[in-house]
Amino acid sequence: MRSPLTGLRAWLMQRLTAVYLAGFTLFLLAHFAWDAPVSFDAWRNWLLSPVVRVATALFFVALLLHAWVGVRDVILDYVHPLAVRLSLLAALASGLLATGVWMLGVLLGL
Amino acid sequence: MSRSAKRRPVFFNLRQIDLPVTAVVSFGHRISGVILAFSIPALIYLLQLSLRSREGYAWVTALFSNRFAKAGAVILLWVFLHHLLAGVRHLLFDIDVGVGRRAARISAWTVLLSEFALVVLASGILV
Numbered sequence: 001m002r003s004p005l006t007g008l009r010a011w012l013m014q015r016l017t018a019v020y021l022a023g024f025t026l027f028l029l030a031h032f033a034w035d036a037p038v039s040f041d042a043w044r045n046w047l048l049s050p051v052v053r054v055a056t057a058l059f060f061v062a063l064l065l066h067a068w069v070g071v072r073d074v075i076l077d078y079v080h081p082l083a084v085r086l087s088l089l090a091a092l093a094s095g096l097l098a099t100g101v102w103m104l105g106v107l108l109g110l
Numbered sequence: 111m112s113r114s115a116k117r118r119p120v121f122f123n124l125r126q127i128d129l130p131v132t133a134v135v136s137f138g139h140r141i142s143g144v145i146l147a148f149s150i151p152a153l154i155y156l157l158q159l160s161l162r163s164r165e166g167y168a169w170v171t172a173l174f175s176n177r178f179a180k181a182g183a184v185i186l187l188w189v190f191l192h193h194l195l196a197g198v199r200h201l202l203f204d205i206d207v208g209v210g211r212r213a214a215r216i217s218a219w220t221v222l223l224s225e226f227a228l229v230v231l232a233s234g235i236l237v
Contacts, residue, residue, distance in 0.1 A: 048161070
């Protein structure tokens with residue numbers, strides 16, 4: 001017997017990514033309040049330092065997953081004709097994946 | 111399923127519906143989410159520019175001394191704060207905190223007042 005689509009995985013992904021996103025935002029805020037980078041070199045050295053670089057990359061991965069669940073919910077709620085719905089979901093997925101690849105290039109390729 | 115849905119009556123005149131504050135927070139949460147999602151590419155672009163070269167970094171920092179950019183940043187910050195605070199309220203619901211009607215209204219007002227206060231505070235600091 002096939003297991004039903006309960007939406008649990010999406011729900012969990014949305015909540016877990018939300019917690020990480022909120023936590024990282026607070027970390028960012030605290031760092032900028034305490035020790036804001038004041039020059040190009042300071043900015044680069046801080047953001048591209050090993051731990052911050054990976055944590056930031058994870059932030060954007062979490063952001064894209066969170067955005068996927070959220071915008072997908074909006075599309076599913078308001079767009080009913082199947083062809084339009086699938087096209088929009090495909091466009092959303094493509095856009096988010098492209099943004100993800102771009103972001104990884106920016107953070108990990110520099 | 112969609113055939114019977116076409117025959118059901120709908121009423122979307124928001125000015126005639128008596129909306130509780132919880133509905134306003136909920137609408138705002140969804141709308142702010144969509145706005146934030148669409149602003150992701152622009153933000154990544156700014157990040158890329160600021161990291162790529164000194165000229166890029168200078169351009170991005172100069173951008174934020176422009177009064178229109180500042181206004182846009184404050185608006186985006188407000189949108190972000192609403193989404194974050196309403197989201198925290200949602201997470202609390204998930205662990206069964208504040209689910210009763212009265213508590214939900216209080217938390218909804220708290221979200222709205224907090225985000226307003228934080229936007230004022232932040233724009234005072236940043237602008």
